[in-house]
Amino acid sequence: MRVFVLTGAGISAESGLKTFRDNDGLWENHRVEDVATPEAFARNPALVQRFYNLRRGALADVAPNPAHVALARLQQALTACGGALTLVTQNVDNLHERGGAADVIHMHGELARVFCVACGFHWDAQCDLTPQSQCPACQTKGGPRPDIVWFGEMPYHMDKIEAALARADLFVSIGTSGAVYPAAGFVQAARERGIQTIELNMEPSHGSLYFDTAHYGPAGTVVPIWVADLMTAIKLDA
Ligand code: APR
Helix, strand or coil: CEEEEEECCHHHHCCCCCCCCCCCCEECCEEHHHHCCHHHHHHCHHHHHHHHHHHHHHHHHCCCCHHHHHHHHHHHHHHHCCCEEEEEECCCCCHHHHCCCCCCEECCEEEEEEEECCCCCEEECCCCCCCCCECCCCCCECCEEEEECCCCCCCCCHHHHHHHHHHCCEEEEECCCCCCCCHHHHHHHHHHCCCEEEEEECCCCCCHHHCCEEEECCHHHHHHHHHHHHHHHCCCCC
16 A cells, blocks of 8 residues: 655654644744745845754754654654555655654755855755855855755655655545645645545645545644554455
């Protein structure tokens, strides 16, 4: 069986990371236009770097929750019997990896990565960034920026994502409001291909009418139950 899982901020909420759309349009007390756009970075790089330094630093204070761990367990079990679980996340945290998942596709980038606007070099973030930070590849001062896909930018890995979706038997959306495209459109693409669709979320998302089945509740509870039921149904060993 080939399972395609799309996750959003809701899967990390019980780990203590804030979602995007539950605080009057503010993300950690900032308007997204002030911190999550290329224009904001051009206008005030110090503010944007500081904002992402804080987000990156906060990763050390949080841990994967039972939803991350259950998905990793399902991925390992499916892989062991010749199936697959493609894990695509809109999240920029690293909790899927720390929960044991492999080959996580970060379509909106990663807090733990940096790239240089001058030469395009990507690398692991070793320390905080400032407007004076220098690119290790081309030495441009001020070149390094968070490797985050900001509003108005093209999400990463779309070819790989579309190929995995086309091969899937089951599409599962977890902890996302379905407000941001292209991820919000994956469920319709899955349906058009006749793929079964399941939503696991705290509440019905914007695209809830496109799902064949839904289970509403906190991801830390709902995801492990769904994983256990699926593993029983398709006779996978835990
Ligand atoms: N368990 C399950 N779902 C939850 C939980 C929880 N504990 N807490 C909140 N949710 C649900 C909310 O009900 C909401 O539907 O998670 C969803 C979070 O939605 P958003 O805050 O819109 O996050 P997301 O869908 O990931 O946002 C998509 O928007 O701002 C951009 O690039 C950013 O990747 C982000 C994208």
